Amino acid sequence: MNRIIRKVFMILVVAATALSAASQVERPRLVVGIVVDQMRWDYLYKYYDRWVEGGFKRLLNEGYSCANTMIDYVPTVTACGHATLYTGTTPALHGIAGNDYMIDGRPTSSVKDTTVTGVGTTGSAGKRSPRNLLTTTIGDQIKLGIGPLARVIGVSLKDRAAVLPAGHGADGAYWFDNDTHQFITSTYYMKELPRWVKDFNKKNNKQMKGDVWKDKSGVAITFGMAEAALKNEKLGRDDLTDLLAVSISTTDAAAHTFGVMSGEMEPIYLQLDKELESLLRLLDKEVGRGNYLVFLSADHGGTYSEPHMAANHMPSGRFYDSAVLEETNAELRKRFGVDKLLRDKMEYTFYLDNDLIARHGLDREAVKAEAVKIISGRPEVMWAVDAERASEASIPLEIRERVVKGYNRKRSGEIFVMPLTGYYASWSGDQRGSNHGSWSQSDSHIPLLFYGWKVPHGETTRLTHMTDVAATICAMLHIQAPNACLGQPIEFDE
Ligand SMILES: [Zn+2]
DSSP: OOHHHHHHHHHHHHHHHHHHHHTSOOOOSEEEEEEETTOOTTHHHHSGGGOOTTTHHHHHHHSEEETTEEOOSSOOOHHHHHHHHHHSSOHHHHOOOSSEEEETTEEEETTBOTTSOEESOSSGGGOBOSTTOOSOOHHHHHHHHTOTTSOEEEEESSHHHHHHHHOTTOSEEEEEETTTTEEEEETTTOSSOOHHHHHHHHHTHHHHTSOTTTSTHHHHHHHHHHHHHHHHTTTTSSSSOEEEEEEEOHHHHHHHHHOTTSTTHHHHHHHHHHHHHHHHHHHHHHTOTTSEEEEEEOSOOOOOOHHHHHHTTOOOEEEOHHHHHHHHHHHHHHHHSOSOOEEEEETTEEEEOHHHHHHTTOOHHHHHHHHHHHHHTSTTEEEEEEGGGGGGSSSOHHHHHHHHHHOOTTTSOSEEEEESTTEEEOOSSOSSOOOOOSSSHHHHEEOEEEEETTOOSEEEOSOEETTHHHHHHHHHTTSOOOTTOOOOOOOOOO
16 A cells, blocks of 8 residues: 555544444443442541552542532431432432331331332341332433443442432342341342342351441442442443442441441441452453443431530530420420320421321411420520421521422421531430431531543532432433432533
8 A cells, every 4th residue: 555545544444433433422331329328528538548549549539529519408318318319309309208208197218118029038128119219310311311221230238228229220229138137139120039149148148147237347248249240230241331339338337336436437448448449440350441430429428426526525415306206295285285296206307297186176387386486495406497388497598498408298297307516316325326317517518429431530629419410420421310300410620
């Protein structure tokens, strides 16, 4: 070939390559969502000097950190957080109004479904599905936008942390059963556990009989299960983008027991860091560097425990919701002559007994107003609000908006309570443990890291929201955002 012909040939090759690149939508082969339960944003730096090179440091130093990501609603609890990260919307719309809430006046837990049965267990822990979730998720939009053959799998020790991220259209969600000490699923997804799940359960039987909820072994088991899903479900092997949603629950249970600043948290987070390093290495090997997109965040943070704050001469205290319920009912009885007008409390929300109010011919609005007044008057309470009218309450706009976004009018209680800042709902005899659920920085400032496919290195302290995660992932994938998404895609500044 003479020089001119060769040059023309090369131009044709380049043009053809450019044409074929532009003729198909570019997407990563796999999205991996990692949610660390009760991971405060500042943990990224609390343990920074002890991280290995290939775990959190790899995400921080090669990926993109949204360092000012806030949760858009209250209560900041597990089920709401997982649902919001993957739907891009808040309890007002996705319907997961708490870890527990009422549907048609009946108490239920976030992913409880009595119409399905467990697979891998005969116990009640298997009666789970995403049916209480009212909107679509990232995984659902992948199925709708890219195709039903794209695979979507959720893995976590906690049922809600596996089921909600995986969404309605998932191929599988696997969570831990405390009775059988193994990963299970439900008939919502399948009739029998896949061979690889049975094998995983058998192989790790001894380890899974230990305290997976509060010991670092729980982190290793969860990542082990995620890696087994990656290999056996052949995720990220073709151009149809798959989703692997992994959530780490041990971090939450340990913080509730020992406190967010306790020494017991360190080995758990260092284990998490090492597991992250090996997962990324496995992704490099199985899917290929640059072919996968990772995001890492948390469902909520955690408040400093009262003993820790007291030792540092800082304000803190407890909100004993059972006592508030009982004492408010006693006051209401004095005023209206009827006992138990408040039916129940769940986290920071209180439910009126509307049947009882109707039976006694009481004025519902008057009972509610009186209950709000009584609870607001308590020394440990900053605000108690009529949730339906939260937008009229005299509360700073930023906080008021979170109450509105967290209130689901079909499922939440009528009264929402915010204790003084630094105070937290308490129920156990353990004095060291932390909690979460409030609007405060401790509970609502979460880490948000993106890494991999088309993610530049950088950091922003611009305000970003938990609801932006689903919007960002779907925008990158060029698919429609989940159907009730309120978030905005985050632009990565280089
Ligand atoms: Zn949680």
